[in-house]
Amino acid sequence: MTPLAGYLLVAALLFAIGLAGALTRRNAILVLISIELMLNAANLNLIAFWRYGPHPEALTGMMFAIFSIAVAAAEAAVGLGLVISIYRHAHTTDIDLMNRMKG
Amino acid sequence: MGMIFYVIAGLTLAGGLAAVLLKNTVHCALALTVAFAGLALQFLELDAQFAGFAQILVYIGAVAILVVFAILLTRGSETPKDGVFSRTWLAGMAIAAAVFAVLGWAVLGSTQALPVPGGAPTAAPTATVMQIGNALMGRYVLPLEIVALLLTAALIGAVIVAMHEKAGTE
Numbered sequence: 648m649t650p651l652a653g654y655l656l657v658a659a660l661l662f663a664i665g666l667a668g669a670l671t672r673r674n675a676i677l678v679l680i681s682i683e684l685m686l687n688a689a690n691l692n693l694i695a696f697w698r699y700g701p702h703p704e705a706l707t708g709m710m711f712a713i714f715s716i717a718v719a720a721a722e723a724a725v726g727l728g729l730v731i732s733i734y735r736h737a738h739t740t741d742i743d744l745m746n747r748m749k750g
Numbered sequence: 751m752g753m754i755f756y757v758i759a760g761l762t763l764a765g766g767l768a769a770v771l772l773k774n775t776v777h778c779a780l781a782l783t784v785a786f787a788g789l790a791l792q793f794l795e796l797d798a799q800f801a802g803f804a805q806i807l808v809y810i811g812a813v814a815i816l817v818v819f820a821i822l823l824t825r826g827s828e829t830p831k832d833g834v835f836s837r838t839w840l841a842g843m844a845i846a847a848a849v850f851a852v853l854g855w856a857v858l859g860s861t862q863a864l865p866v867p868g869g870a871p872t873a874a875p876t877a878t879v880m881q882i883g884n885a886l887m888g889r890y891v892l893p894l895e896i897v898a899l900l901l902t903a904a905l906i907g908a909v910i911v912a913m914h915e916k917a918g919t920e
Binding site for chain 1: 755759762763766767769770775778779782785786789792793796797798800801804805808809812813816817819820821823824833834835836837838839841842843845846847849850853854857858874875876877881882885886890893897900901903904905907908909911912914
């Protein structure tokens with residue numbers, strides 16, 4: 648197994664763990680945490696391809712990972728704000744109970 | 751593929767598993783921090799120093815703290831009566847296992863198609879902060895401006911969404 652394949656497998660496993668969490672947890676904050684894990688797994692893929700790719704001096708994968716980190720930070724802030732707003736409205740963070748679109 | 755890789759990969763995956771499986775939400779947030787730290791170590795091992803330290807600053811320093819704040823503000827640390835997993839947890843696990851099976855099959859089956867066939871290039875690529883800064887101010891200046899706009903919009907949007915409603919606006 649090449650080093651690149653090792654990193655890709657770790658990233659795939661982390662992505663699957665995050666997906667399982669996003670699909671099975673009831674707490675909305677835990678779903679957001681799982682989505683963050685999936686984003687991080689994608690970042691690991693980008694960095695691994697940058698490191699073992701044919702043109703690492705172009706910095707493409709690294710730049711993509713840095714922008715991805717910035718976008719993920721914005722996503723976390725807005726997502727947690729939405730969770731707090733929903734909690735204030737419905738007094739729960741259980742997404743199995745959030746089955747109405749009308750307030 | 752030395753010993754260090756396996757240690758860091760095990761740490762990252764254990765942190766991720768604990769973050770998804772633990773019952774107490776605060777413990778989940780702490781396990782998430784461990785997973786983020788493991789990923790930062792993997793970035794450092796891949797010679798991506800800037801991305802590794804950005805990971806530590808942004809994820810451990812900001813996102814994990816935000817998550818803990820959200821848990822405390824929503825009293826999410828109380829374990830619900832009817833379990834922490836959704837009713838359809840079996841289908842979710844099956845989908846995640848299927849996704850991992852497909853990804854693993856693709857990675858292991860395509861070693862010949864990887865960018866450098868014989869494994870790693872011998873010399874580690876150099877990505878100094880100066881090079882990254884030059885790239886950000888040169889070739890990537892438009893994405894940088896867009897990210898700046900996005901972060902400003904996200905900042906204002908998060909504050910407006912989470913702001914207390916005035917008593918009179920009900």
